[in-house]
Every structure is written in C-alpha cells, then in structure tokens.
Amino acid sequence: MMRSKTVNCGAMLVALAVAFAGCKSDADTAKKSDAAQPPFMSAVAANPPQLPVDALPSDKTGGFDGKAAYEHVAKMVSLGPRPSGSQALAQTQDYILSQLQSFGCTVETDAFTAQTPAGPIAMKNILVKIQGERPGIILLGTHYDTLKKENFVGADDGGSSTGLMLEMARLLCAKRGRYAVWIAFFDGEEAVQAWSDTDSRYGSREMAAKMAIAGDLKNVRAFLLADIVGGKNARIPREANSAKSLVDLVYSTAVRLGYGSLFVNEEKGADDDHDSFLHRKVDSVDVIGDFINNGYWHTPQDNMEQISAKTLGQVGHVFLEVVKALQAK
Numbered sequence: 409m410m411r412s413k414t415v416n417c418g419a420m421l422v423a424l425a426v427a428f429a430g431c432k433s434d435a436d437t438a439k440k441s442d443a444a445q446p447p448f449m450s451a452v453a454a455n456p457p458q459l460p461v462d463a464l465p466s467d468k469t470g471g472f473d474g475k476a477a478y479e480h481v482a483k484m485v486s487l488g489p490r491p492s493g494s495q496a497l498a499q500t501q502d503y504i505l506s507q508l509q510s511f512g513c514t515v516e517t518d519a520f521t522a523q524t525p526a527g528p529i530a531m532k533n534i535l536v537k538i539q540g541e542r543p544g545i546i547l548l549g550t551h552y553d554t555l556k557k558e559n560f561v562g563a564d565d566g567g568s569s570t571g572l573m574l575e576m577a578r579l580l581c582a583k584r585g586r587y588a589v590w591i592a593f594f595d596g597e598e599a600v601q602a603w604s605d606t607d608s609r610y611g612s613r614e615m616a617a618k619m620a621i622a623g624d625l626k627n628v629r630a631f632l633l634a635d636i637v638g639g640k641n642a643r644i645p646r647e648a649n650s651a652k653s654l655v656d657l658v659y660s661t662a663v664r665l666g667y668g669s670l671f672v673n674e675e676k677g678a679d680d681d682h683d684s685f686l687h688r689k690v691d692s693v694d695v696i697g698d699f700i701n702n703g704y705w706h707t708p709q710d711n712m713e714q715i716s717a718k719t720l721g722q723v724g725h726v727f728l729e730v731v732k733a734l735q736a737k
C-alpha cells in the first residue's frame with residue numbers, strides 16, 4: 409500500500425481524483441472490519457484455485473522460473489488473508505523460512521513489536537544474506553503481509569513480489585558475487601488503520617533503522633524493491649520518487665530484454681517500503697505495477713485469477729539482469 413505525496417490517505421498514484429475516493433472508502437472499510445473482526449481464515453483459503461499456468465520456459469527468462477514463483481504465490485494465497493500478527497502470517501513466515509532453508513540460504517529473522525494505532529503488534533522481518541567478495545551490499549526487498557480487510561488475500565499485493573523474491577533467493581543463494589546480496593522480506597508494510605508515515609512500512613522502517621545502527625546501511629549500493637509485480641495485465645511505470653539512475657537501469661534492462669510493453673515509459677509516484685531507505689539516503693527503486701488502474705487493488709478480487717507466471721518470469725528476469733549489472737559496477 410502506498411500513498412501519494414500530496415494526499416494523506418491510503419496507497420495511490422499521484423493526481424487521480426478517482427483514486428482519492430477509492431482510498432477513503434478503503435480506509436473506512438478497514439476500520440469497519442477492525443470493529444467486526446471477522447475470522448481471517450475464510451472459505452477462500454480452503455480451496456486454492458487450480459488455474460492454468462502461462463509460464464515461459466526458464467531458459468527464456470535467464471534461469472528465473474516464473475512457474476516456481478507462481479506456485480509460491482498460490483501457496484501463500486491458500487493460507488487466506490495474511491495481515492500482520494495473524495496466524496496465517498505466522499504460517500507464511502514458516503513457509504518462507506522453510507523454502508529459504510531448502511535453497512541453502514543463510515537467513516536471519518528479526519522479531520519486533522510495532523506500536524500501531526490498534527496497539528502493539530508482533531512483527532517479523534526475514535533477511536537472506538549472501539556473502540560477497542568485497543564490501544558493499546545489493547539489497548532486494550518485498551513485503552509479505554497483506555492489507556487487513558475481509559476476504560483480502562493479496563495475491564498481487566504482498567504475494568507476487570514475495571514469490572518473486574523466493575525464486576530470486578533460490579538462484580542467488582547458490583552464487584557468490586563481487587558484492588553481497590541481501591534479500592529482505594518485510595512484515596507490516598500495510599497500514600493498520602490509515603496510511604501515514606507512522607502507520608505503514610513498519611518492517612522496512614525497522615530494518616533501515618537497525619541497519620543504520622549496525623553500520624550496514626552505508627554499505628548498501630542499491631535497494632531494489634518489488635511490489636504488485638505479478639498481474640496478467642500488469643503495466644509497470646517508472647516510479648517517480650525512486651533514484652533516477654536505478655529507474656533508468658531497470659527500464660533500459662527491461663526494454664533490452666524485450667519487455668517494453670510490461671515496463672512502460674510513464675512516470676507515476678508510489679509510496680512504499682523504498683521510502684524507508686530513501687529517507688536514509690539509500691539509492692532505491694520501487695518496481696511496482698500500476699495498481700491504481702489494475703481494477704482489483706485492495707479488493708477481494710486481488711486473487712490468483714489475476715496472477716501470471718509469465719509476468720513473474722519477465723519481472724524476475726529483469727531483477728536478475730539488474731543485479732548482474734550492479735555486480736559489475
């Protein structure tokens with residue numbers, strides 16, 4: 409979830425009156441569901457849809473297996489709504505950790521308590537650390553929590569980028585490059601009540617603060633965030649708040665690989681976990697689909713029917729190539 413710089417409410421792209429209306433009703437709905445507190449494991453969770461997979465062969469996407477990423481998303485969505493502090497999110501953490509372990513990754517977890525408008529909530533960041541040969545860190549990130557809303561399973565918003573980063577981890581944990589690669593799985597990106605600088609991005613704010621204290625933040629050469637990257641009709645614009653050099657690198661890489669209709673040459677702003685690092689002067693880019701216009705953002709229709717293994721494969725290919733370029737610098 410993100411908000412514009414100019415409007416003080418839920419996630420949206422800049423300058424869309426229609427989005428403003430949508431945001432308000434979204435915040436209202438979130439509050440209503442807080443009061444009613446429905447069971448989060450719903451009928452949706454019991455039967456994950458078996459949908460055809462449109463995956464490209466992984467040799468067409470630099471070794472990135474879009475079908476594997478898709479299957480990670482389907483698994484997480486099958487757990488139902490996964491807001492911070494929920495039992496389903498604890499199951500999601502177990503799933504992420506077991507997958508990372510099976511890939512042979514070195515993993516750290518950081519459990520912390522977030523002070524939210526709804527009271528303290530237990531959260532957990534998960535961090536993969538792949539060593540490099542010299543100082544410097546290429547940081548990748550995703551959020552794995554979903555918006556707290558009845559029947560909201562966040563296949564694209566929370567699921568897609570997490571499936572993508574699991575597949576990145578499978579490929580990268582087996583390698584050693586010039587620089588370290590760290591892959592962050594953030595809890596608590598979504599607002600608990602209504603998006604603001606203090607009610608959102610709990611996990612990434614926590615990690616950025618701890619990396620600053622530990623002295624790691626100054627070694628981060630680039631932060632590449634993915635969010636809402638799995639839509640079958642996805643369009644990924646250039647994110648306006650991101651570091652221009654990284655936006656250019658992502659976009660030019662995508663065009664070079666032939667994905668110019670997926671990565672579109674338009675600029676749109678989104679507030680997201682990259683802000684936690686931008687605020688601390690880390691060069692960061694948010695690779696994020698045009699969620700305002702996708703037709704299902706923050707609705708129960710953000711389900712597996714929206715997700716494309718082909719899109720995941722293409723976005724994953726771009727991430728692999730961008731990491732390769734950053735390793736060569």
Ligand SMILES: [Zn+2]
Nearest residue numbers: 409555565598
């Ligand atoms: Zn969201």
